[in-house]
Amino acid sequence: xxxxxxxxxxxxxxxxxxxxxxxxxxxxxxxxxxxxxxxxxxxxxxxxxxxxxxxxxxxxxxxxxxxxxxxxxxxxxxxxxxxxxxxxxxxxxxxxxxxxxxxxxxxxxxxxxxxxxxxxxxxxxxxxxxxxxxxxxxxxxxxxxxxxxxxxxxxxxxxxxxxxxxxxxxxxxxxxxxxxxxxxxxxxxxxxxxxxxxxxxxxxxxxxxxxxxxxxxxxxxxxxxxx
Amino acid sequence: xxxxxxxxxxxxxxxxxxxxxxxxxxxxxxxxxxxxxxxxxxxxxxxxxxxxxxxxxxxxxxxxxxxxxxxxxxxxxxxxxxxxxxxxxxxxxxxxxxxxxxxxxxxxxxxxxxxxxxxxxxxxxxxxxxxxxxxxxxxxxxxxxxxxxxxxxxxxxxxxxxxxxxxxxxxxxxxxxxxxxxxxxxxxxxxxxxxxxxxxxxxxxxxxxxxxxxxxxxxxxxxxx
Numbered sequence: 001x002x003x004x005x006x007x008x009x010x011x012x013x014x015x016x017x018x019x020x021x022x023x024x025x026x027x028x029x030x031x032x033x034x035x036x037x038x039x040x041x042x043x044x045x046x047x048x049x050x051x052x053x054x055x056x057x058x059x060x061x062x063x064x065x066x067x068x069x070x071x072x073x074x075x076x077x078x079x080x081x082x083x084x085x086x087x088x089x090x091x092x093x094x095x096x097x098x099x100x101x102x103x104x105x106x107x108x109x110x111x112x113x114x115x116x117x118x119x120x121x122x123x124x125x126x127x128x129x130x131x132x133x134x135x136x137x138x139x140x141x142x143x144x145x146x147x148x149x150x151x152x153x154x155x156x157x158x159x160x161x162x163x164x165x166x167x168x169x170x171x172x173x174x175x176x177x178x179x180x181x182x183x184x185x186x187x188x189x190x191x192x193x194x195x196x197x198x199x200x201x202x203x204x205x206x207x208x209x210x211x212x213x214x215x216x217x218x219x220x221x222x223x224x225x226x227x
Numbered sequence: 228x229x230x231x232x233x234x235x236x237x238x239x240x241x242x243x244x245x246x247x248x249x250x251x252x253x254x255x256x257x258x259x260x261x262x263x264x265x266x267x268x269x270x271x272x273x274x275x276x277x278x279x280x281x282x283x284x285x286x287x288x289x290x291x292x293x294x295x296x297x298x299x300x301x302x303x304x305x306x307x308x309x310x311x312x313x314x315x316x317x318x319x320x321x322x323x324x325x326x327x328x329x330x331x332x333x334x335x336x337x338x339x340x341x342x343x344x345x346x347x348x349x350x351x352x353x354x355x356x357x358x359x360x361x362x363x364x365x366x367x368x369x370x371x372x373x374x375x376x377x378x379x380x381x382x383x384x385x386x387x388x389x390x391x392x393x394x395x396x397x398x399x400x401x402x403x404x405x406x407x408x409x410x411x412x413x414x415x416x417x418x419x420x421x422x423x424x425x426x427x428x429x430x431x432x433x434x435x436x437x438x439x440x441x442x443x444x445x446x447x448x449x450x451x452x
Contacts, residue, residue: 072293088302157289160286161290164290165290189254208247218283222282
């Protein structure tokens with residue numbers, strides 16, 4: 001792996017991970033079998049062959065996104081942290097059999113999404129999950145109905161984001177997953193189809209429904225943001 | 228194509244509305260794009276709906292990622308522990324505090340089990356807090372059931388299951404969910420039943436016939452399911 005990769009990766013563990021990246025034989029980002037290969041895929045390939053430095057670097061690269069998805073699906077920091085760890089343990093065990101038919105990020109999101117939804121089912125079945133028992137202290141305020149506010153009562157963008165975060169949490173699990181994967185993680189429709197196993201038409205209609213609900217809940221405040 | 232045919236084949240407003248998200252994402256066919264463009268040009272209500280969606284998506288894209296922990300060390304620790312069982316203080320006290328009383332003595336129990344060369348369900352006092360983690364992938368279960376156990380420590384079941392490389396989760400209520408291959412869980416249940424019978428305890432319930440299953444071990448007489 002070349003220098004350009006090392007420069008492109010911003011890692012908390014800086015020196016040691018960058019050193020690991022530098023000692024890889026040159027295998028730059030490029031096209032392999034017609035598919036673009038990202039740094040995550042390269043690291044995954046090396047981790048699959050037992051390179052623990054590459055595995056650590058891969059976890060470091062992906063942990064923020066995995067935790068973010070888990071957090072937004074589970075609404076609980078402790079659960080999300082546990083889940084993120086589980087996802088990477090599972091990733092480690094299954095890397096040798098990962099065929100690379102999808103990007104490693106899509107694959108990891110698939111594991112995260114499946115496990116998070118299973119965990120939600122488990123917690124709800126056990127009565128241990130309450131959608132209003134959110135981690136954010138201002139969640140209740142964020143869930144207020146702002147759609148009835150007069151338009152001239154302009155909400156600052158930061159406040160509106162917080163309101164939106166609350167409404168996002170209240171979406172049904174599948175719709176919330178789609179919004180997070182598409183609008184926050186910026187996956188393509190094809191990648192979302194891989195990660196969720198849903199047909200493309202279902203993804204489009206559910207995503208549209210979710211966005212429409214969010215737009216309606218934000219109400220007149222949205223007008224203040226429009227040019 | 229006649230004028231009537233054009234009217235008949237033209238997308239109606241509701242259909243155009245349904246495609247607004249895909250229109251914003253640039254994920255329409257050329258024909259669909261042209262139809263929606265046509266509607267947007269002549270229907271201000273639809274155009275306004277699209278603007279609201281654009282603003283919502285822009286806001287979503289501005290949401291900051293939740294600040295997350297560095298899990299590299301924890302993942303490495305899980306990987307280095309046999310069967311995914313981590314004997315360490317739990318990082319997040321919310322769940323630990325709820326099931327810690329049930330987990331006391333498990334480490335000592337496991338050590339004793341290892342010493343006699345087998346697996347025993349022993350509720351022995353006392354060791355530090357332990358954490359049970361999922362050891363394998365268990366995303367899609369084909370069937371699930373609940374087994375009611377009386378006189379057997381649920382946390383011990385969790386640890387034996389983890390030692391058998393099954394996926395284990397402990398609910399705040401103390402109930403234990405075990406997921407994995409039916410045959411492996413059947414071995415676990417046989418072990419539980421054997422141990423329970425020897426101590427005058429009992430296990431009630433029947434395992435479903437499926438390759439991959441989830442079993443909830445509970446000590447409640449009437450499980451929530």
